[in-house]
Amino acid sequence: MTYASMKAFMERYFEGYSKYSNKIEEIDKLDEFYTPDFISTGHTHMQGKEYPLVRKGRNAYKDSLVRMHADIEEIMTPQDIMIDEQEKKAIALVRVELINHETMEHFGSDIIAFYQLILDEDKTIKIKSVGVFVDDPEKWNNFYFKNL
Amino acid sequence: MELTYLNMKSFMERYFRGYSDWVNSADTIDELDNYYTPDFTSTVYGRLEGMGYPVVRKGRKTFKDSLVHLHADIAETMTPIDIMIDEQRKKATALVKVEMSNRKTGVQLEVDMVAFYQFCLDENSTIKFENVGVFLSDPERAMRFYLKNP
Numbered sequence: 431m432t433y434a435s436m437k438a439f440m441e442r443y444f445e446g447y448s449k450y451s452n453k454i455e456e457i458d459k460l461d462e463f464y465t466p467d468f469i470s471t472g473h474t475h476m477q478g479k480e481y482p483l484v485r486k487g488r489n490a491y492k493d494s495l496v497r498m499h500a501d502i503e504e505i506m507t508p509q510d511i512m513i514d515e516q517e518k519k520a521i522a523l524v525r526v527e528l529i530n531h532e533t534m535e536h537f538g539s540d541i542i543a544f545y546q547l548i549l550d551e552d553k554t555i556k557i558k559s560v561g562v563f564v565d566d567p568e569k570w571n572n573f574y575f576k577n578l
Numbered sequence: 579m580e581l582t583y584l585n586m587k588s589f590m591e592r593y594f595r596g597y598s599d600w601v602n603s604a605d606t607i608d609e610l611d612n613y614y615t616p617d618f619t620s621t622v623y624g625r626l627e628g629m630g631y632p633v634v635r636k637g638r639k640t641f642k643d644s645l646v647h648l649h650a651d652i653a654e655t656m657t658p659i660d661i662m663i664d665e666q667r668k669k670a671t672a673l674v675k676v677e678m679s680n681r682k683t684g685v686q687l688e689v690d691m692v693a694f695y696q697f698c699l700d701e702n703s704t705i706k707f708e709n710v711g712v713f714l715s716d717p718e719r720a721m722r723f724y725l726k727n728p
């Protein structure tokens with residue numbers, strides 16, 4: 431796992447996430463990026479939700495994406511990707527565009543996400559965990575997490 | 579001084595050790611000059627009522643003035659949980675536990691924060707922060723707490 435290979439992986443990931451996470455029939459293509467024991471942690475204080483908001487396991491995470499993307503399309507565009515080569519970590523400042531297809535409401539937001547990368551048994555880079563902060567936790571709660 | 583991985587990491591550790599001592603008093607705030615360039619810029623990615631987005635402070639003096647103002651009644655302690663260094667691009671990101679306490683009322687608030695920093699070498703070849711970007715786990719509540727209305 432070199433600086434260049436981790437950065438290229440993250441660039442592929444963001445393209446893949448926007449492409450696959452919005453279609454239930456393609457959601458399993460995200461397996462290319464996450465380990466089976468992948469953990470997601472949302473560091474967002476939101477009314478009525480536990481803090482931090484943790485999803486343990488790739489399947490549990492994909493299930494929550496399917497629920498949240500039932501009527502919302504999510505497009506992630508990285509603005510900056512930082513790589514800690516020694517610790518095998520990536521940090522991304524990301525612009526997220528959310529579109530509700532039923533109401534046609536649109537919500538643009540900035541987030542920062544930090545990823546732990548590992549090599550799996552096939553020596554392929556995977557994401558083992560992610561932590562996320564958002565600019566407007568309550569707006570995310572009302573717009574995005576309402577189906578959770 | 580070179581901007582190596584180890585130098586940037588130990589700079590970050592020194593910064594967090596000192597920050598909580600210096601930021602809470604107008605008498606010690608100038609110690610932060612050892613860490614920020616004169617044109618230091620701070621950007622807070624929090625959508626806060628009555629404030630623009632993002633909330634930008636340009637210039638070290640403006641930033642220190644806002645810290646003195648915010649910490650008039652509020653003592654703040656920052657504890658880094660994780661520090662990540664991008665050696666090629668001379669950047670650092672820190673996951674930080676922030677504990678705030680109102681000295682008058684004793685009310686406390688704890689939030690998590692991510693801060694990402696751009697390093698540079700100044701004219702004396704000393705490491706400095708050129709800018710910082712900040713995300714908070716609960717930006718609205720933290721700002722209400724700072725503004726003495728928790």
